[in-house]
Amino acid sequence: SGERDISLTGYVDREVGWRTKLSGQWDIANLGFAFPALEQVSGMVVADIAISGAWDEPSLSGPVSMTGGSISLPLGSTVVGVSGIALHARFIGDAIIVYELSGTLGDGQLVGSGEVAGLFEGSNRSAVLNFELDQATLEPVDGMSVVLGGDVKLKQASQNVPIQLTGEIHLLSGVYEDTIDLIRILRSLTQVIVGRDSSGVGAAS
Numbered sequence: 001s002g003e004r005d006i007s008l009t010g011y012v013d014r015e016v017g018w019r020t021k022l023s024g025q026w027d028i029a030n031l032g033f034a035f036p037a038l039e040q041v042s043g044m045v046v047a048d049i050a051i052s053g054a055w056d057e058p059s060l061s062g063p064v065s066m067t068g069g070s071i072s073l074p075l076g077s078t079v080v081g082v083s084g085i086a087l088h089a090r091f092i093g094d095a096i097i098v099y100e101l102s103g104t105l106g107d108g109q110l111v112g113s114g115e116v117a118g119l120f121e122g123s124n125r126s127a128v129l130n131f132e133l134d135q136a137t138l139e140p141v142d143g144m145s146v147v148l149g150g151d152v153k154l155k156q157a158s159q160n161v162p163i164q165l166t167g168e169i170h171l172l173s174g175v176y177e178d179t180i181d182l183i184r185i186l187r188s189l190t191q192v193i194v195g196r197d198s199s200g201v202g203a204a205s
Contacts, residue, residue, distance in 0.1 A: 010051075018058050020051040028066065039079055043069025049091055058120065060091035069103070073163065078139060082110065094119050098129065106137020108147065114154075122159070129154045135172065146174040 006024035013019075029042040043066045053059035069085030085103040089096050095117040102111045114129030136148045152167035 012051075012055065014055045017054045018051045021049070022051060023048045028069070039072035039074060040081075041069075041071045043067065043085055043087075047091075057094075059093050060096075060119070061093075063088075063090050064096065065089070080105070080138060094121070101129070101131075105133070106139075106145070106147075108133065108135030108137055108149075110134070110136055125159050127154070127156045133169075144174065147172040 006022065006026055008020065008022050010018075010020035025044055025046045027042060028045050045064060045066050047062065047064040049060050049062040049064065051058050051060055064087070066085060066087035069087065070081065070083045071085065072079050072081040074080075082103040082105050085101065087098065088100045089098045091097075095115055096119065098112070098114045098116070100111070100113060102109065104110075110131045110133050112129050112131035114127065116125065116127045118125045131152050131154065133149050133152065137145055138148060139145050149170040149172050150168045152165055152169065154163060154165055156163045
């Protein structure tokens with residue numbers, strides 16, 4: 001019980017390789033992986049994972065879930081925070097397949113799925129996640145909040161490049177103060193929606 005309850009059985013040998021099983025629960029913030037594109041990541045992970053393969057090429061197999069998760073990531077000129085994250089996924093080889101990922105973004109919800117590949121490849125680790133936004137709330141600049149819907153794709157080709165967010169965004173409503181510069185609002189919203197790459201992005205009114 002508590003923040004860490006892990007069982008590790010089996011063995012690993014340079015000649016034979018991995019013959020290990022890992023099960024239990026722990027906070028993802030303590031995994032030791034580097035997530036340079038994220039401001040913050042946490043959540044209680046429950047897993048039952050078999051590790052096999054050569055010494056220098058481990059292969060993972062088994063289910064993993066997370067509850068009570070949260071992440072914060074920079075997009076454009078703002079930081080987006082998602083809380084109450086629930087995850088159902090499975091390790092396959094050096095990748096994790098995300099079957100369902102849900103969370104709260106402001107007063108709304110997001111639901112997604114996708115894949116993170118190259119878990120042991122350091123800077124070559126990549127991710128593709130598809131999300132559906134439902135009444136998701138963002139604050140692109142101080143004094144303004146917008147409510148969004150639509151389907152978006154989050155992609156990072158490697159750990160050395162910025163996260164790209166593409167797709168179709170519906171601006172459902174917005175509230176802002178009279179003193180805010182409209183040009184600044186539009187520029188910030190564009191950065192939030194498309195990140196560093198505006199190709200393939202559509203917006204619906």
